[in-house]
Amino acid sequence: MKKVIVLTGAGISAESGISTFRDNGGLWEQYDVEQVCTPEGWQKDPALVTEFYNLRRKQLLQVKPCKAHQLVAQLEKDYEVAVITQNVDNLHEQAGSTNVIHLHGELMKVTSSLQPNNPKYIRTLDTDHLEVKIDDLSADGSQLRPFIVWFGEPVPQIEMAAEMSALADIYIIIGTSLNVYPAAGLTQFVPDECPIYLIDPKPVKWNSNHRFTHIMKGASEGMEELIQLLKSNNL
Numbered sequence: 001m002k003k004v005i006v007l008t009g010a011g012i013s014a015e016s017g018i019s020t021f022r023d024n025g026g027l028w029e030q031y032d033v034e035q036v037c038t039p040e041g042w043q044k045d046p047a048l049v050t051e052f053y054n055l056r057r058k059q060l061l062q063v064k065p066c067k068a069h070q071l072v073a074q075l076e077k078d079y080e081v082a083v084i085t086q087n088v089d090n091l092h093e094q095a096g097s098t099n100v101i102h103l104h105g106e107l108m109k110v111t112s113s114l115q116p117n118n119p120k121y122i123r124t125l126d127t128d129h130l131e132v133k134i135d136d137l138s139a140d141g142s143q144l145r146p147f148i149v150w151f152g153e154p155v156p157q158i159e160m161a162a163e164m165s166a167l168a169d170i171y172i173i174i175g176t177s178l179n180v181y182p183a184a185g186l187t188q189f190v191p192d193e194c195p196i197y198l199i200d201p202k203p204v205k206w207n208s209n210h211r212f213t214h215i216m217k218g219a220s221e222g223m224e225e226l227i228q229l230l231k232s233n234n235l
Contacts, residue, residue, distance in 0.1 A: 006084075006174065007183070009175045011175020014219075016069070018063060033087050035048060036049050039150055039153060049202065050134060050146075063091070068220040069095035070217035084101045084164065086176060087149055088107040090106065106147050107141050109124050113145045121139055155183075158226055163189075167193065168191065170194065171187070172196075
């Protein structure tokens with residue numbers, strides 16, 4: 001069974017209604033990224049950061065996987081599939097994908113402020129109790145923080161993602177500008193003979209010698225076209 005690696009970014013979740021950094025009037029417009037997405041922001045005002053992620057969790061409960069999420073999950077019927085996502089939502093899992101690597105953490109999880117990547121302290125919040133408060137403590141006695149990889153922090157899963165990319169028979173990129181590193185560097189591990197399909201409605205400046213097929217459509221429409229393309233090419 002062929003191995004399909006799917007690398008996804010904000011563009012796929014935008015179709016479900018998840019605000020991105022660039023959305024006009026979106027949740028992000030109300031906050032400075034430096035305040036809510038950096039270790040320095042957390043140290044300066046943990047209450048503000050905690051409230052920001054409380055709001056993001058509430059937003060997540062109001063949306064559903066889009067058609068593209070569902071089509072990615074359905075690939076598992078015919079291929080061995082791994083999803084590498086830059087998104088912190090759980091929409092891939094909701095759609096039925098069973099092998100998902102979250103490069104930037106997971107919104108529905110919290111962890112220790114002192115040892116954020118220690119599995120012993122990472123836990124999933126109950127959907128009925130999504131609100132974290134100041135003085136809610138981890139098992140090690142530190143303030144609970146979001147299980148999110150902030151700007152300036154190492155990306156613990158990047159090595160696993162690189163290893164999976166190196167094993168790909170088919171590589172699919174959906175809804176990412178390929179400008180955010182280290183995720184954008186994953187394509188350099190893709191074997192030369194592996195076809196790469198990039199789904200994004202806008203032109204993408206991608207500095208790579210690897211040939212790729214650019215499907216200039218949104219995530220859902222692009223995935224529908226890609227599935228037909230794979231069938232017609234007997235891939």
